[in-house]
Amino acid sequence: MARITTTGIDIGTYQTRVVISEADRENEKIIPRVIGVGYAESKGMRHGYIVSQREVARSIKSAVSQAEKMAGVKVKRALFSIGGIGLSGIVSTGMAVISRADYEITTLDTEKAVDASQSEIPQSQISNRKIIHTVPLQFRIDGKQVFGDPIGMKGMRLEAKTFFVTCLNHHYSDIIETAAEADIGVEDIIASPIAASVVSLSKAQKIAGCVLANVGSETVSIIVYEDNKPVSMEVFPIGGNDITNDIALGLRITLEEAEEVKKGSIVGVSYPRKKLDEIITARLSDIFDLIEAHLKKVGKSGLLPAGIIITGGGSSIEMIENLAKSSLKLPSRIGSISFGEGAKGQIKDASWSVAYGLCLIGLTNEEEGGIGVTRRAGVGFLNWVKQFLP
Secondary structure (H helix, E strand, C coil): CCCCEEEEEEECCCEEEEEEEEEEEECCEEEEEEEEEEEEECCCEECCEECCHHHHHHHHHHHHHHHHHHHCCCCCEEEEEECCCCCEEEEEEEEEECCCCCCECCHHHHHHHHHHHHHCCCHHHHCCEEEEEEEEEEEEECCEEECCCCCCCECCEEEEEEEEEEEEHHHHHHHHHHHHHCCCEEEEEEEHHHHHHHHHCCHHHHHHCEEEEEECCCCEEEEEEECCEEEEEEEECCCHHHHHHHHHHHHCCCHHHHHHHHHCCCCCCCCCHHHHHHHHHHHHHHHHHHHHHHHHHCCCCCCCCCCEEEECHHHHCCCHHHHHHHHHCCCEEECCCCECCCCCCCECCHHHHHHHHHHHHHHHHHHCCCCCCCCCCHHHHHHHHHCCCC
């Protein structure tokens, strides 16, 4: 059997991360094994989108070179993440008339209903945007909700409530062009929050209801899960750099010192603890106010039993977990992943979750003959996710 490897490339505002993984088989189940990792400082990025293709391509080449050296394989194609403030989620509902004379619902009918829900998206919300993921959330037959797959059931009208993940057209094109400049083919482009959720959230958390918040350097992205499906997504133009800037101004120190103070890694230097806590708390409160406002908007405020799971570089801030709990009135914990058994040493750092998640998606697509299961029907999407969850 041919060796199956896949590569995930996460282009973040702060760092570009690359993970190369290999598929091992164990009792007919795919077991991913990381064989190479690499990272480089991201240049040419702003708020999660590309502003200089040349600089980003250089960062990709540097990170890929490290991972190739460790893995002993050449990267020709990869799955890329897309994030930034151009990423958004939309929920829409559409209806289709059952096509068969005996009124039995077929796959064609579910696709027509999903397509109809896409047609119902207001032009103002879809203009200059590309749909990158489509997830049916709920079906109704003649006005009555269906629990599970409607195929094989009978009715006259099928309604579909569908969650669409969209991004700006030019951000999508920029990734493809930048990958080409780095001499890497694009296997697929996946929304960063979805890639991260594959390895950061358990099946139980997704079923009960939770929000995954990735606190990056210039953005905070959130994705809300309920009944094992993503139901909402948003990206805010605020992040860890804003906290660093506030500390630098408040304590009158350099940005480099402020970053170390934020991480708690400066030893032997004393700063006013009360003032430092006030500065960090103020900015984190702004972040959680934005998350709370979004949860209220989608009707999930205080209604997610599995709470908030925090990942990204900002998750290392000491007080963030407790502040999230008090601000959102939800259970709170810091997300973590562990991988690297096939690589040299282990990496236990949630900031790698997007790149690792991309690898898992890629291995599944290879197994299914390259079919992009995140593109279409929700049944395929959910089955794909299940095999990797504990």
